[in-house]
Amino acid sequence: MRIAIASDHAAIGLKAELREYLIELGHEVADLGPASADSVDYPDFGYKLASVVADGTAERGVALCGTGLGISMAVNRNPACRCAVVSEQLSAYFSRDHNDANVIAMGARMIGIEQAKACLHTFLETPFGGDRHVRRVGKLSNPPVSETA
Amino acid sequence: MRIAIASDHAAIGLKAELREYLIELGHEVADLGPASADSVDYPDFGYKLASVVADGTAERGVALCGTGLGISMAVNRNPACRCAVVSEQLSAYFSRDHNDANVIAMGARMIGIEQAKACLHTFLETPFGGDRHVRRVGKLSNPPVSETA
Numbered sequence: 001m002r003i004a005i006a007s008d009h010a011a012i013g014l015k016a017e018l019r020e021y022l023i024e025l026g027h028e029v030a031d032l033g034p035a036s037a038d039s040v041d042y043p044d045f046g047y048k049l050a051s052v053v054a055d056g057t058a059e060r061g062v063a064l065c066g067t068g069l070g071i072s073m074a075v076n077r078n079p080a081c082r083c084a085v086v087s088e089q090l091s092a093y094f095s096r097d098h099n100d101a102n103v104i105a106m107g108a109r110m111i112g113i114e115q116a117k118a119c120l121h122t123f124l125e126t127p128f129g130g131d132r133h134v135r136r137v138g139k140l141s142n143p144p145v146s147e148t149a
Numbered sequence: 150m151r152i153a154i155a156s157d158h159a160a161i162g163l164k165a166e167l168r169e170y171l172i173e174l175g176h177e178v179a180d181l182g183p184a185s186a187d188s189v190d191y192p193d194f195g196y197k198l199a200s201v202v203a204d205g206t207a208e209r210g211v212a213l214c215g216t217g218l219g220i221s222m223a224v225n226r227n228p229a230c231r232c233a234v235v236s237e238q239l240s241a242y243f244s245r246d247h248n249d250a251n252v253i254a255m256g257a258r259m260i261g262i263e264q265a266k267a268c269l270h271t272f273l274e275t276p277f278g279g280d281r282h283v284r285r286v287g288k289l290s291n292p293p294v295s296e297t298a
Contacts, residue, residue, distance in 0.1 A: 042285060043288035043292075047293055066243065067240055067243045067248075069247075069250070070248045072234075074289060077228060079226060084222075085221075087236065087240075090259070091216055091259065094215065095216070095218050098218075107240070110240065135190060136192055140192050143196060143223070143227070144196055
C-alpha cells in the first residue's frame with residue numbers, strides 16, 4: 001500500500017522505526033516529516049497527512065505525536081479521514097472492522113516500539129466489516145454544515 | 150460545570166453510570182441520548198454533542214461508544230471540539246495539559262467503570278498547561294479550508 005507517515009518532534013524516533021518497519025513489510029512509504037527534532041506544531045503535520053489521504057495520494061496514514069491525541073484531532077478535522085488513536089491491538093482491530101479507519105494515531109511517549117508495530121500490523125491487515133457499519137462510516141464523511149469551519 | 154454526555158446503543162450502560170457519577174460530583178448534566186438500547190448511529194450522537202460544546206451550552210462533553218473511536222471521529226469534525234479517546238488516566242491528563250481537550254471519549258467495551266470514572270475525574274480536574282500549547286490548540290480551531298466538507 002501507499003502509506004504516508006507524519007509526526008511532531010516528540011515522535012520522530014518512533015516515526016523512523018515505523019517507516020523502516022513499513023518498508024520491510026513491502027509498502028511504499030512517504031515520510032511527510034518533520035526531518036529533525038526541532039520543535040514543531042502537530043496540527044501542521046496532521047493537516048498535511050490528512051490532505052494526502054483525502055486526495056488518494058496515500059491509501060493509509062500513520063500519525064504520531066507524544067500521546068497521539070493532538071495529531072489525531074487535526075487529522076479528524078478532514079471529513080475524508082477516519083483517524084483512530086490506539087495503544088493496543090484490539091482497538092486497532094475494531095478501528096478497521098467497525099470504523100474503516102484510514103489513519104492510525106499512536107503516542108511515542110505512551111507505548112513501546114513492539115506494541116506500536118503490532119498495532120500498525122493489525123491496522124494494515126484487518127478488513128472493514130461493512131454491513132451496518134457502512135451507513136455510520138458514510139455519516140462521518142458528511143458532517144452537518146455547522147460542524148465545519 | 151455544565152457537562153453534556155452522549156453515546157451510542159453499545160454504551161448506554163456506561164453513560165448511565167457516568168451521568169450519576171457526574172451528578173454526585175456536583176456537575177449539571179445534560180444527557181443527549183440515546184434513551185434506549187435500540188441500535189443507533191454513533192455519528193448522529195457525536196454531532197449533537199459537538200454542537201452543544203461548540204455553542205457553549207455545555208462546557209465539556211463526554212462521548213461514549215463501543216471503543217470510543219467512532220464517536221470521537223464525529224466530534225472532532227467540529228473545529229471547536231478537541232475530543233480525546235482515552236483508556237487510562239495519563240492520556241486523560243495530557244489531553245487537558247497539552248491539548249485543552251473539551252470532550253473525552255471512552256469505549257464501553259474496552260474499559261471498566263472504575264477506570265472510566267478515574268479518567269473522567271482526571272479530565273475534569275486537570276487544567277490546560279497553556280504556554281507553547283496555546284498556539285497548537287489555536288491551529289486545531291483553524292483547519293485549512295480544504296480540510297472542511
